[in-house]
Amino acid sequence: MDRNVHDMGGDPAGPIDQGEHARTVFDQRVDAMLRLLAHPQKGYFTVDAMRRSIESLDPQAYHGLAYYERWVRAVRQLAIERGLVSQAALEQRMAAIAARRGARP
Amino acid sequence: MAVHDHGDHVHPDHEGHAVHDAHAPVDDLDHYQPESLLMEQALRELLIEQGVFSAEDIQRQIDLTESRTPALGARIIARAWVDPAFRAALLEDAKPALGGAFELDLANTPELTVLENTEGLHHVVCCTLCSCYPRNILGIPPAWYKSREYRSRVVIEPRSVLKEFGTELPSQREIRVVDSTADMRYLVIPLRPAGTEGWDEERLSALVTRDSMIGVSQALAP
Secondary structure (H helix, E strand, O other): OOOOOOOOOOOOOOOOOOOOOOOOHHHHHHHHHHHHHHOOOOOOOOHHHHHHHHHOOOHHHHHHOOHHHHHHHHHHHHHHHOOOOOHHHHHHHHHHHHHHHHHOO | OOOOEOOOOEEEOOOOOEEEOOOOOOOOHHHOOHHHHHHHHHHHHHHHHOOOOOHHHHHHHHHHHHHOOHHHHHHHHHHHHHOHHHHHHHHHOHHHHHHHHHOOOOOOOOEEEEEEOOOOEEEEEEOOOOOOOOHHHHOOOOHHHHOHHHHHHOOOOHHHHHHHOOOOOOOOOEEEEEEOEOOEEEEEEOOOOOOOOOOOHHHHHOOOOHHHHHOOOOOOOO
16 A cells, blocks of 8 residues: 555654754744644644645655645645635735835845 | 855765755755745734734744743653652653643643653654654654654664664663654653662753653663
8 A cells, every 4th residue: 555655654764863953933933823723722623634734745845845834834725724714815915925025125 | 074064054075066965954944935934924914814813822822832841841750750659640641640740731732641661661752644742741842853764763673763862772671662643642751860869859850851751862870
């Protein structure tokens, strides 16, 4: 049986990079958004739904992206699925932010 | 000689070409795709505007997450070393035991199982499928815990993985690797180091490292 991309237990792999990575504000915010949305008392989605969303990323994205880059895509997917935001509104806002950033001196 | 330049995270290979350094830290926003950063900001702005959460909620959540560090875990382990009743309660049912002794509100957190290392049995915690970790006790997991290499290898060759962390256990000691899930997290009570008889909790807690509570290391020698 083919295994999904996240199911890597027992696969051959190289030495472990034990370097410590400081968290960025981006990491912290993505993490906080998930915690808030998945909090049982809010109930927008569960940690299991989040995992399903991460695990359904295509293998290239799964392996090519940093940890919290995977997370932000998974949160985006679930926020759209649950009707919290529309894909169109999200794309518009991303374009507007990019334009704002580009306009900065 | 490999030249590690952590300013731009490249080093020359044997032919002198600049190559991507797999060991470079990822804590630099330049390493993220611009799309990821835009996505985070757009999501956050829209969800705040929709009233799903507030900017204050985000900051409070970040502060809460950052307040949970391995120092908390170390205090718990030190208590378990000196207080047999607490240790028994912790091993029996961890969340109520911690709620009582450390006033931790773990009501909305996944189940937690505490595993005790002995002379005959050593535990190592991992999450092969993702990155599940006792975050409410130890904080955010280290990057290596989430890495492909650790997740792939620790379940089939724990002894050699432990060796990479500088941990060599007697060959007769059984190693048990436990795989975490979204609903079940694990915390290891390392063996109390010899030569610490009579030490108080505070002194003992300084010997308890994050890695010893994951099981890739032992507690520090006094």
